[in-house]
């Protein structure tokens with residue numbers, strides 16, 4: 077018994093100690109990456125904390141979030157036939173037509189994926205324990221039981237989980253997130269929906285009506301923008317345009333005047349779209365976002381702030397929630413930093429990688445790429461390599477990234493980094509930004525991302541403009557002007573194994589050609605596919621690698 081108490085004492089004291097061992101989030105603090113175990117927890121505690129954090133990624137924890145949707149009536153609405161008089165009446169009232177015949181179709185359209193039914197060996201970030209109830213709806217949806225009824229909202233996983241050939245990967249970019257579109261459609265319809273008619277026609281309760289009333293009010297403080305291509309996200313614009321609908325004081329107070337007469341912001345028009353970034357790069361960095369413009373503060377704190385500004389939330393309430401929820405925020409932070417990338421050989425078998433070719437590719441990488449993207453020591457370089465299995469040979473033994481995260485301008489589309497200038501001041505002046513130490517400094521260029529797991533996150537660049545690695549290693553002028561995006565379902569048809577990424581030309585699955593929305597057009601504003609060629613693999617106007625050498629380099633990249 078005494079032993080048990082002693083153990084408990086030891087456990088709790090370790091826990092409280094570690095709770096104080098907070099990382100230094102200040103600007104340009106040198107880091108010795110990878111900071112995979114950010115809070116220096118014991119293995120057991122680390123595991124528990126990470127699992128708790130992953131749970132918060134799935135079940136959105138922000139209880140002060142006001143933009144929620146009454147779930148049961150919504151379900152009733154979509155699950156009745158489009159010809160049903162009730163639905164017809166609501167369409168008439170809302171002056172819309174909806175193609176959806178069920179809630180499942182809505183979730184599909186939202187780009188959300190179901191939870192795996194069985195454990196998946198290929199997934200790098202094991203799923204936390206969730207109840208059957210919590211897993212009943214797709215990853216990223218959160219149903220919250222409130223005193224007014226069941227409300228639907230979306231969590232981090234909506235944009236930060238993906239389906240990779242049937243394997244659900246937390247921390248990988250959702251290929252087709254439509255969260256922005258959801259807000260857009262909601263905001264377009266909301267003014268027409270009378271809450272009393274809504275209640276009576278859909279048999280909703282008075283509580284559910286009140287959830288709707290709240291959501292309608294919230295939406296007035298949400299500024300929305302359609303992404304320029306499916307797969308891209310306009311969170312940046314949403315934050316800027318939402319702030320523009322609030323007062324310029326320390327808590328961005330919401331008033332009728334402030335939403336009726338929003339301040340003008342260039343992001344209404346200019347394109348600064350980007351894709352949700354992968355989570356496993358965080359452990360190497362000390363600046364956040366694709367352009368490294370968030371130079372201090374815990375990036376997870378910042379994400380909560382951005383998410384909630386984009387939902388029109390009261391920032392005094394949010395600050396209170398943050399103060400009370402340190403443990404949840406720290407757990408999610410631990411989980412994000414602990415994320416790992418999926419491994420190529422686990423998906424395609426170890427013999428799908430030609431080790432000798434990859435070793436030749438390593439030389440090109442060292443020569444042309446590592447100064448920006450970091451060094452990757454491979455199993456095959458170990459003194460005992462001759463005794464290692466093929467799988468062991470291709471592992472990363474040690475990844476070394478810069479102690480200060482660099483930002484480089486390699487001539488890729490400037491829209492995203494320029495966009496930051498348009499609201500940096502609006503964010504920095506907020507009391508809550510100051511409290512959590514978030515500072516935005518607009519940059520000129522982008523962070524060269526660490527490349528582990530690079531094979532799994534096609535299409536490439538912050539704006540998805542490059543369909544595969546062959547295209548990436550082609551001079552800008554000769555890259556495919558358009559390509560067709562599609563899901564990663566069938567390993568044989570949906571992925572180009574030699575070029576790593578989307579199949580092009582005649583190899584594009586017929587199925588993908590049906591919907592024009594999936595055509596990525598690099599000629600549009602913000603979607604340029606230029607840059608990252610001169611002084612990288614083009615020297616004095618000439619390409620330095622032959623086609624065969626580029627394939628060697630790609631073979632090496634598969635092993636990262």
Ligand code: HEC
Nearest residue numbers: 231232235255309350351352353364365366375376379380
């Ligand atoms: C609507 C989609 C969406 C949701 C929801 C979302 N994110 Fe993101 N996230 C993005 C996008 C887009 C970016 C990349 C923006 C950029 O840098 O250009 C991003 C970037 C990030 C980054 C920075 C990555 C880096 O390399 O610096 C982190 C960390 C992150 N998100 C965590 C979260 C967390 C935690 C949540 C939940 C609180 C969340 N995100 C919710 C879309 C989303």
Ligand code: HEC
Nearest residue numbers: 444445448484486488522523524525530536537538612613
């Ligand atoms: C001068 C620094 C620099 C060098 C050298 C460099 N890169 Fe990059 N790389 C970048 C930057 C910056 C980006 C981000 C560009 C963007 O998203 O707009 C990038 C992006 C990438 C991406 C896409 C990452 C993603 O997540 O979409 C890949 C792949 C890549 N580089 C591979 C290479 C290879 C292979 C080499 C060597 C032939 C190389 N890079 C050399 C700076 C560099």
